[in-house]
Amino acid sequence: xxxxxxxxxxxxxALLLGTLGLSYLAxxxxxxxxxxxxxxxxxxxxxxxxxxxxxxKKDPTxxxxxxxxxxxxxxxxxxHRVSNMIQAYNGHNRNLYDTRVKEFEKGExxxxxxxxxTIKKFKNSAHFYAVLAMSFPLLGLFWLFYFFNYGLLNPxxxxxxxxxxxxxxQYTFRFSSPANNEIGNLERTFxxxxxxxxxxxxxxxxxxxxxxxxxxxxxxxxxxxxTSIKGxxxxxxxxxxxxxxxxxxxxxxIAEQETDRLxxxxxxxxxxxxxxxxxxxxxxxWVLLDSLLHKTAQGLHGFASTAQVEIRVENPLGEDCExxxxxxxxxxxxxxxxxxxxxxxxxxxxxxxSVNQLLDGPLEISITDQGPGISEENQGxxxxxxxxATGPSNHLVKGTGLGLAISKALIEEHEGLIGVRxxxxxxxxxxxxxxQWRKISHQQQCxxxxx
Amino acid sequence: xxxxxxxxxLNIVKIAQLVLEKVGGHEVTVATDGSLALDLALKNQFDLLxxxxxxxxxxxxxxxxRYQSQGSAPQASVIFLSAKSSPKDIEEFLSxxxxxxxxxxxxNRLCQLIDDFIAKKAA
Numbered sequence: 001x002x003x004x005x006x007x008x009x010x011x012x013x014a015l016l017l018g019t020l021g022l023s024y025l026a027x028x029x030x031x032x033x034x035x036x037x038x039x040x041x042x043x044x045x046x047x048x049x050x051x052x053x054x055x056x057k058k059d060p061t062x063x064x065x066x067x068x069x070x071x072x073x074x075x076x077x078x079x080h081r082v083s084n085m086i087q088a089y090n091g092h093n094r095n096l097y098d099t100r101v102k103e104f105e106k107g108e109x110x111x112x113x114x115x116x117x118t119i120k121k122f123k124n125s126a127h128f129y130a131v132l133a134m135s136f137p138l139l140g141l142f143w144l145f146y147f148f149n150y151g152l153l154n155p156x157x158x159x160x161x162x163x164x165x166x167x168x169x170q171y172t173f174r175f176s177s178p179a180n181n182e183i184g185n186l187e188r189t190f191x192x193x194x195x196x197x198x199x200x201x202x203x204x205x206x207x208x209x210x211x212x213x214x215x216x217x218x219x220x221x222x223x224x225x226x227t228s229i230k231g232x233x234x235x236x237x238x239x240x241x242x243x244x245x246x247x248x249x250x251x252x253x254i255a256e257q258e259t260d261r262l263x264x265x266x267x268x269x270x271x272x273x274x275x276x277x278x279x280x281x282x283x284x285x286w287v288l289l290d291s292l293l294h295k296t297a298q299g300l301h302g303f304a305s306t307a308q309v310e311i312r313v314e315n316p317l318g319e320d321c322e323x324x325x326x327x328x329x330x331x332x333x334x335x336x337x338x339x340x341x342x343x344x345x346x347x348x349x350x351x352x353x354s355v356n357q358l359l360d361g362p363l364e365i366s367i368t369d370q371g372p373g374i375s376e377e378n379q380g381x382x383x384x385x386x387x388x389a390t391g392p393s394n395h396l397v398k399g400t401g402l403g404l405a406i407s408k409a410l411i412e413e414h415e416g417l418i419g420v421r422x423x424x425x426x427x428x429x430x431x432x433x434x435x436q437w438r439k440i441s442h443q444q445q446c447x448x449x450x451x
Numbered sequence: 452x453x454x455x456x457x458x459x460x461l462n463i464v465k466i467a468q469l470v471l472e473k474v475g476g477h478e479v480t481v482a483t484d485g486s487l488a489l490d491l492a493l494k495n496q497f498d499l500l501x502x503x504x505x506x507x508x509x510x511x512x513x514x515x516x517r518y519q520s521q522g523s524a525p526q527a528s529v530i531f532l533s534a535k536s537s538p539k540d541i542e543e544f545l546s547x548x549x550x551x552x553x554x555x556x557x558x559n560r561l562c563q564l565i566d567d568f569i570a571k572k573a574a
Binding site: 172216218219223224226228229230231232233235238240241259263267270 | 460462463466467468474482505516532535536537550555556557558559
């Protein structure tokens with residue numbers, strides 16, 4: 001596999017090797033020119049020396065210098081000419097010495113031409129190698145720049161973009177042809193992860209569908225025998241099928257009430273299953289709050305008067321306040337909370353249904369009773385499924401244990417909060433908030449979004 | 452009224468028939484599966500068909516659709532009686548019939564419910 005790491009390493013290694021090699025070549029050529037330059041300057045100084053020498057006078061240091069010069073020479077003809085010159089000098093022959101000096105100068109002249117040509121040639125080639133050695137790292141830098149951009153950063157950016165998309169629930173993208181390197185490995189891993197997530201989502205969805213289907217089939221299957229039971233009991237209690245005595249009537253009444261409770265339980269379970277599987281769609285509209293509150297309270301009037309409890313509606317916001325909500329569902333929540341309150345209210349007491357505007361915007365609708373209150377420990381539990389507060393209550397209608405769980409789910413679907421404030425012995429206040437509301441009288445819409 | 456009651460659960464048939472005859476004073480014919488119900492509805496002149504949502508043979512919705520496309524005028528009104536309660540099902544029932552009664556129903560109120568549906572349709 002041709003990895004990015006191996007590519008970068010081998011390119012850098014090749015660049016280093018090339019730069020070093022070329023630098024060495026340039027250095028060698030430069031040294032040759034140095035040597036030639038030295039030879040030229042030595043030769044020039046010797047020329048000056050021999051011009052001033054007088055064969056009539058003895059000058060041992062000059063002769064020594066000449067000998068040294070001669071020994072350093074590699075060219076045999078030049079050596080020969082220098083040694084001829086030294087002989088003539090030592091022979092004190094002025095004429096011969098001058099002739100020899102002339103021969104020497106001529107010979108050196110030829111040498112200069114060759115040397116200068118050589119220097120020029122090697123200087124050029126040293127320059128050439130030096131420029132090449134310098135351009136190697138530059139070329140490498142360009143390559144790295146290109147490679148980092150197109151081989152690394154762009155694919156990484158693409159990958160991070162796909163991951164961002166993934167976060168926004170777009171699971172369908174796959175890299176079509178991952179390269180055979182580290183980036184390709186990342187892309188392949190991404191593909192596998194995406195597939196896994198997609199499979200899990202599919203599995204969850206099918207489980208969820210299976211659950212909803214089960215609940216709906218189960219409720220259908222339960223309703224069919226309940227229809228016969230409820231029907232028979234109804235016919236018995238209305239005495240259509242014949243007279244029954246009073247104790248029997250009482251038994252039939254108990255059976256009827258419990259059958260109704262079972263029916264409510266099934267309906268509540270279906271409701272909760274729908275909300276939990278998010279298959280419940282809210283039909284939100286702007287609804288006048290005041291009329292909804294009065295309508296809901298009115299609907300519970302019969303139940304309240306049987307329990308000898310008064311329902312009082314307090315709405316300081318007036319009739320022109322509209323709330324964005326699914327009115328059937330909110331009515332269901334309020335009905336549930338008021339009937340709970342009535343169930344725990346002593347006869348002769350009252351239940352208050354009131355509205356407040358909270359400081360940070362949303363409306364709070366609260367239901368306050370004068371019942372026994374709820375212990376702090378139980379306050380956290382009652383919104384869970386099948387958790388009912390125990391204690392003295394009039395058993396007019398038995399609850400299913402799902403009402404508060406449904407209410408909580410419905411309020412949360414409205415982006416509101418639901419809760420209870422209570423102290424034992426001092427009654428309870430159940431409240432929930434609705435974030436979107438406005439006053440219609442002041443044309444301006446003071447629509448509030450809860451923080 | 453001449454009523455065809457199509458329902459596969461015999462206990463429910465007994466109760467509904469009893470109420471319809473004793474309380475409402477209607478003339479009730481019973482069919483315990485969908486295809487028989489369709490057959491009876493096409494061959495006889497009923498005022499009202501009460502159809503169960505789920506029946507062997509043909510489901511109530513299909514009985515209704517076939518009856519409405521094949522039957523001769525004047526056609527009987529259709530009321531569905533079902534344990535199904537999803538909004539989708541209810542919507543389908545109400546698009547085909549004049550009313551929908553959820554199981555389990557209140558036997559004492561069955562005749563009143565039927566009268567209300569018919570009155571609403573007439574209005």
